Amino acid sequence: MPSEKTRTAPSSTGRVKAATTALWKAGDTPGRTWMTRLVVVGVVLSALNLRPAITSLGALLEEVRAGLGMSGGMAGLLTSMPSLCFAVFGVMAPRLARRFGPAAVMCAGMAAIATGLAVRPYVGSTAAFLAASALALMGIAVSNVLMPVIVKRWFPDRIGSMTGLYSMALALGTAAAAAVTVPLAGVLGHSWQSGLSAWALLAAVAVLPWLPLLRDRGAEPGATAPARTAPAREETAPAQEAPAPALRITRSPTAWALAVFFGLQSTAAYITMGWIAQIFRDAGVPAGTAGLLLAVTMVMGVPLAFVIPRLAARLPRQGPIVLVLGACGLAGYTGLYLAPAAGAWAWALLLGLSNCAFPLALTMVGMRARTARGVAQLSAFAQSTGYLISIPGPVLVGVLYQSSGGWGLPLALMFGLMIPQTVMGWLAGRNRTVEDETAR
Known part of the structure; x- marks a missing residue:
């Protein structure tokens, strides 16, 4: 088992390093400064911290439930907290970024995750555990929303x-x-508390690249990207421009x-x-x-999270990619129902492929907005x-699991939800922009 993890980690880390180096060399022009490189470092380190709060808990969920005396329904609520916090706090991100600057908000987000x-x-109780989890998830929520905005603003080409x-x-x-969480907990005295809290160190490191950028507010997030005379060149920072009018985003079928x-x-x-x-x-x-x-399941996203966005950006329609990912999800859930242990590695791989719908959605x-302000609103x-x-x-899965005593009903629910996901992804992948739709 250790040898497998040892083989996976260097390969994944090497891909991230190679991708970062390629980006730096591709934009290595006289106009590029240390600030742009700091943004790249900050984006990578921040992305590394956008899911450990969730997957580390998933690996030790049984121990956490026993330690805090959680019921199945309460555990389902805990696994649904990321969605709740991302919805509640994510909508605040563009306004906070306009007021304080995106770097300051990203810095505060990483600090909230670490804390x-x-x-x-x-904390010793379920309620306090939920509250501390909400603090970390709040930091993840604002960072989630600002990532596409920062990319559109600093790297529009x-x-x-x-x-x-x-x-x-993020996938890495x-x-x-x-x-690592389970073996890490074993090394640290067989303590699930130590296994979970160790990830705070990674978040603390991610605060550092944003500190020199706190005073750099640049263009308001969501402002129109500056015109460029040569597509291969990149600016040190986006020029100040008057922001475009806000879109009536709810009038866009593509946005929905x-x-x-x-x-x-x-x-x-x-x-x-x-x-x-x-x-x-x-x-x-x-x-x-x-x-x-x-x-x-998660590591499948490491190479594919780099390949799929590059492929999607070259296609006018992303529907075919959506269909392939949806088929992988349906096959994975079917396998979990029929032979969860016998085909465990195959089902993990298929569900890992299906989860690459996340980088495709980002x-x-x-792609579905022409301006940075449009991307901010759409994001x-x-x-x-x-x-x-x-x-x-996730709450319904926990309730169905506890009430039925098995995984048949929860897996049927997961299978059923994959069908409308594929349909909506096909519609979202059509070649149109929210600016055009809201103008009509």
């Missing part, structure tokens, strides 16, 4: 590459937390399709992160192997509405 992760394992880079880093952090697609893929992702390890453990798979299977956010609307849609899913 919440450091505190929550030691390389949306696919930069989205792929931070999606790959997700997989690392799933794979993207929001529903985002919500349903989030439902699938958080059910997977919160419950798949428990599904394997209930099927007789050892706890350490179940955590590794969760890591395999890429479509950047906030799609993510906040989408996460609201995804709230009931």
Whole structure:
């Protein structure tokens, strides 16, 4: 088991390093400064911290439930908290960024993640654990929304590459937390508290790149990207321009399709992160192997999170990619129902492929709007509405699991939700922009 993790980690880290180096060299012009490189470093480190708060908990959910005396329904509520917090706090991100600057908000978000992760394992009660988790998830929520905005603002000519880079880093952090948390807890005195709180250190490191950028507010997030005379060149920072008028985003059918697609893929992702390890453990798979299977599901996104956005950015329509990912999800859920232990590795791989709908959705956010302000509004609307849609899913899975005593009904629910997810993704992938739709 250790040898497998050892083989996976260097390969994944190497991909992130190679992608970052390629981006730096591609834009290595006299206009590029240390500030742009700091943004790249900040984006990568921040992305690494956007999921460990969730997948580390999924790997140790049984121990947390026992330690805090949680019921199945309460555990379902805990696994649905990411969606709730992302919906409630994510909508605040564009306004906060306009007032304080995106770097300051990202810095505060990383600090909130570090504080919440450091505190929550030691609070001693379910209510306090939920409150500390909410603090960490609030930091993740604002960072989630601002990532596409920062990419559109600083790298408008390389949306696919930069989205792929931070999606790959996000997947790497997700997989690392799933794979390492259980053995880490064992090394640290067989304490689930230590295994969870250790991830606060990574978030604290992610605060540092944003500190020198706190005073740099640049253009208002959401302002129109500056015109460029040469597509290959990049500016040190975007020029100040008057912001475009706000869009009536709710009048856009594409915005609604993207929001529903985002919500349903989030439902699938958080059910997977919160419950798949428990599904394997209930099927007789050892706890350490179940955590590794969760890591395999997450690590599938590391290479594909870089490939899929680049491929999607080159296609006028992203519907075919949506169909492939949806078919993988349907096959994975079917396998979990029929032979959860016998085909565990195959089902983990298929669900990992299906979860790559997340970087695809982020890429479509950047492609379905022409301006940075449009991307900011679309990102906030799609993510906040989408996460609201995804709230009931993990809770319902917990309730169905507890009431039925098995995984048949929960897996049927997951299978059924994959069908409208695929339909909405097909609609969101059509070649149109929210500016055009709201103008009509």
